[in-house]
Amino acid sequence: MNDFAGVSIVAAVEVPYTRHAPAGTSTAGLLAQALKAALSQAELSTNEVDGLGVASFTLLPDHAIDFAWRAGLRVGWCMDDCHGGASGINLLQHAARAIQAGDASVIVLVSGDHFEAADFTSLVENYNVTTRTHLRPLNTGGPNPLFAMLTQRQMRASQLTREDYAALCMAQREWASMNPLAVYREPLTLETYLAAPPVAEPLCRFDCVPVVSGANAIVLTSSTHRCAERLPVRIRALRASYNVDHQHGDGLVTGLAGISDALWRDANLQPADMNLVSVYDDYPSMILTQLNDLGFADDQPDLRTFIHERIASRRLPVNTSGGQLSAGQAGAAAGMHGLVEAITQLRHEAGARQVDDARFAAVSGYGMVQYRYGMCANAVVLERGASQ
Amino acid sequence: MNVFACVACAQVDFPRRLLCPLCGRDEFVEVDAAQGSVEDVTTLHHRAGKAGGDIAYIATVLTHAGPRVIVRLERLLAPGAVVSLRLESDGAIVGFSD
Numbered sequence: 001m002n003d004f005a006g007v008s009i010v011a012a013v014e015v016p017y018t019r020h021a022p023a024g025t026s027t028a029g030l031l032a033q034a035l036k037a038a039l040s041q042a043e044l045s046t047n048e049v050d051g052l053g054v055a056s057f058t059l060l061p062d063h064a065i066d067f068a069w070r071a072g073l074r075v076g077w078c079m080d081d082c083h084g085g086a087s088g089i090n091l092l093q094h095a096a097r098a099i100q101a102g103d104a105s106v107i108v109l110v111s112g113d114h115f116e117a118a119d120f121t122s123l124v125e126n127y128n129v130t131t132r133t134h135l136r137p138l139n140t141g142g143p144n145p146l147f148a149m150l151t152q153r154q155m156r157a158s159q160l161t162r163e164d165y166a167a168l169c170m171a172q173r174e175w176a177s178m179n180p181l182a183v184y185r186e187p188l189t190l191e192t193y194l195a196a197p198p199v200a201e202p203l204c205r206f207d208c209v210p211v212v213s214g215a216n217a218i219v220l221t222s223s224t225h226r227c228a229e230r231l232p233v234r235i236r237a238l239r240a241s242y243n244v245d246h247q248h249g250d251g252l253v254t255g256l257a258g259i260s261d262a263l264w265r266d267a268n269l270q271p272a273d274m275n276l277v278s279v280y281d282d283y284p285s286m287i288l289t290q291l292n293d294l295g296f297a298d299d300q301p302d303l304r305t306f307i308h309e310r311i312a313s314r315r316l317p318v319n320t321s322g323g324q325l326s327a328g329q330a331g332a333a334a335g336m337h338g339l340v341e342a343i344t345q346l347r348h349e350a351g352a353r354q355v356d357d358a359r360f361a362a363v364s365g366y367g368m369v370q371y372r373y374g375m376c377a378n379a380v381v382l383e384r385g386a387s388q
Numbered sequence: 389m390n391v392f393a394c395v396a397c398a399q400v401d402f403p404r405r406l407l408c409p410l411c412g413r414d415e416f417v418e419v420d421a422a423q424g425s426v427e428d429v430t431t432l433h434h435r436a437g438k439a440g441g442d443i444a445y446i447a448t449v450l451t452h453a454g455p456r457v458i459v460r461l462e463r464l465l466a467p468g469a470v471v472s473l474r475l476e477s478d479g480a481i482v483g484f485s486d
Contacts, residue, residue: 120436121436124436130403133403133479134403134458134479134481135458136479137476137478137479137480138444138446138458138459138460138480138481139435139444139460140432140435140444140446140458141432141434141435141436142435142436144432144434144435144436145430145432145446145458146458148430148432148446149427149428149429149430149446149447149448152428152430153428197433197434198431198433198434199432199433199434200430200431200432200433200434200446201430201431201433202430203430205434208436211436246401246409248409371403371458372448372456372458
């Protein structure tokens with residue numbers, strides 16, 4: 001069964017991201033804010049919720065069921081997700097199937113994190129056993145050096161320069177300037193980008209996501225639910241591919257390449273039909289990789305042309321929130337950020353950055369860095385449904 | 389410095405897996421991987437969440453035994469350089485050029 005008939009996304013929210021959260025901020029508190037805002041948007045009460053999914057790195061020692069209790073939810077479907085940048089779409093996949101199977105009728109998916117400096121260091125040094133055993137002793141300070149080397153490989157393979165990556169960052173900053181929730185909204189110039197402090201060469205500060213505290217949430221219901229009468233968003237197709245190459249490759253191809261044909265076939269659509277795209281942008285190189293794997297550059301002579309003629313020109317609206325690179329990376333919420341933005345656009349509620357007549361959107365997730373690059377990739381094609 | 393070869397299919401991997409990704413068997417033998425060639429190298433200037441810190445040279449090295457490993461170089465070397473590899477007591481793999 002590859003269709004997602006009978007399921008509607010009826011709310012998508014973001015708790016404002018902050019670089020320096022006020023004293024007293026907690027991960028559970030942010031998730032609760034997201035839950036409350038999502039239910040308010042869908043005009044639901046907590047006692048109507050019968051399913052909950054949670055993605056968070058810093059909620060520990062609590063899990064989804066603890067959060068459900070603290071939030072007063074009585075649920076029959078409850079799921080923890082630990083897929084990082086792929087968590088939003090992974091949760092969406094499982095939640096949609098739960099609704100189709102009748103296991104739940106109203107599911108809220110929440111994701112978010114609040115980081116103190118020590119929390120973040122602990123997370124990146126103990127991300128998994130491989131990181132703790134083999135990368136932490138190198139004092140890499142997280143995955144930046146790994147993606148610096150991946151970016152070098154992409155630069156060699158596709159004849160790209162730092163100016164090309166700058167164009168991606170500048171384009172997203174331009175979108176961010178129209179998003180009041182983005183933490184960085186001031187214009188980014190090429191000169192500023194090129195003069196930025198290096199992090200891990202060739203990556204500079206603007207190539208690395210700013211860590212923030214924040215949360216996101218979405219709500220799914222059956223399409224016969226009263227909530228689905230107003231501005232529903234439907235799932236046309238969803239595919240996932242995890243651990244596709246066992247870390248034997250160069251990281252320049254993700255699992256998306258292997259599922260792209262099936263995704264578009266399931267959706268009965270093509271990349272050219274998409275009004276906007278949200279791709280997981282932990283680094284600019286991964287924006288290109290995912291778009292390429294999904295076929296968005298197939299009609300372009302090369303990736304440089306694709307960057308400048310399609311993305312920088314905004315003919316293809318990519319990461320219209322500003323993406324994580326400008327809006328911030330709120331831990332596990334990063335895996336839901338692009339999804340929330342796409343749903344917001346399809347509901348025509350994106351304000352100044354609204355893409356005209358947005359009807360279709362593609363969203364991809366990527367992440368869970370193992371030894372050299374991410375293990376997880378997934379993608380969903382969404383459609384604006386008809387209000388009744 | 390060792391990597392791990394599946395006794396059933398000879399697939400060589402690093403880090404060691406629980407089951408071989410090719411054939412699914414769980415028996416491995418250690419294979420010497422004391423040398424390799426630098427494929428990529430980055431100069432690390434800044435670590436997230438940490439002020440200051442020394443500059444480090446982090447590299448991807450294709451070991452002569454097959455697998456790629458992430459190492460810290462003792463000094464900056466260009467891609468293509470042949471390095472010897474040493475496993476430190478804390479688990480760090482260090483690459484050095486004689």
